[in-house]
Amino acid sequence: MTVLPDAVRDADSVLVSGPPMSGKYDLFNRMLAEWTDEPVVISTGRTAEKVRGDYETITGRDGEELTVVDCVTHEQGDKRDDTPTTKYVASAGNLTDIGIKFTDVVESSAGRDRAVGLYSLSQLLMYWDPERIYRFTRVMTSQTSGEGWPFVGVVNSTAHDEQVVHTLHEPFDVVVETRVEADDREFRVRGRVGGPSEWTQF
Numbered sequence: 001m002t003v004l005p006d007a008v009r010d011a012d013s014v015l016v017s018g019p020p021m022s023g024k025y026d027l028f029n030r031m032l033a034e035w036t037d038e039p040v041v042i043s044t045g046r047t048a049e050k051v052r053g054d055y056e057t058i059t060g061r062d063g064e065e066l067t068v069v070d071c072v073t074h075e076q077g078d079k080r081d082d083t084p085t086t087k088y089v090a091s092a093g094n095l096t097d098i099g100i101k102f103t104d105v106v107e108s109s110a111g112r113d114r115a116v117g118l119y120s121l122s123q124l125l126m127y128w129d130p131e132r133i134y135r136f137t138r139v140m141t142s143q144t145s146g147e148g149w150p151f152v153g154v155v156n157s158t159a160h161d162e163q164v165v166h167t168l169h170e171p172f173d174v175v176v177e178t179r180v181e182a183d184d185r186e187f188r189v190r191g192r193v194g195g196p197s198e199w200t201q202f
Contacts, residue, residue, distance in 0.1 A: 017154075041067070068085065071090075113149075118151075
């Protein structure tokens with residue numbers, strides 16, 4: 001288990017940015033597990049069952065602890081009704097619906113100490129322009145921060161041009177960059193001030 005640096009653990013909002021297969025999803029799950037016993041995951045590319053299974057495999061924690069906003073199941077034609085821990089959205093392109101379902105989760109979580117993850121912003125960029133996703137992310141980070149819940153988002157740094165990735169850095173306190181170096185997965189932390197940290201294997 002990687003020990004996350006304090007800069008990451010203590011941040012209100014973190015963006016994990018890196019190329020495919022560099023461990024972004026692992027770090028995403030580990031951050032949520034370290035922050036809270038009851039994470040909320042907005043999943044744009046995996047079903048709720050898959051998200052819970054992955055969480056158990058990566059963190060060793062119980063996947064039933066998760067509340068999932070699932071943007072995939074209905075799009076695959078599998079129409080299901082919402083439950084207390086799984087909310088279904090028509091598709092990852094429906095930002096309004098994602099916002100409504102997330103607000104439902106917030107309202108039913110009064111007094112609970114949670115953390116929120118969105119995997120991934122790259123999926124949303126297949127439907128919307130960067131400016132719209134930037135605004136959506138700002139709303140999410142301010143809503144979670146208002147609840148005192150940390151927030152982590154993920155972006156595939158090689159799927160978009162540098163300017164887009166840079167725009168998406170803006171709403172976040174801290175950016176964790178990942179890479180693969182000689183078969184080792186590494187990350188470093190970039191805060192609002194000062195240079196990035198050293199690369200660390202995980």
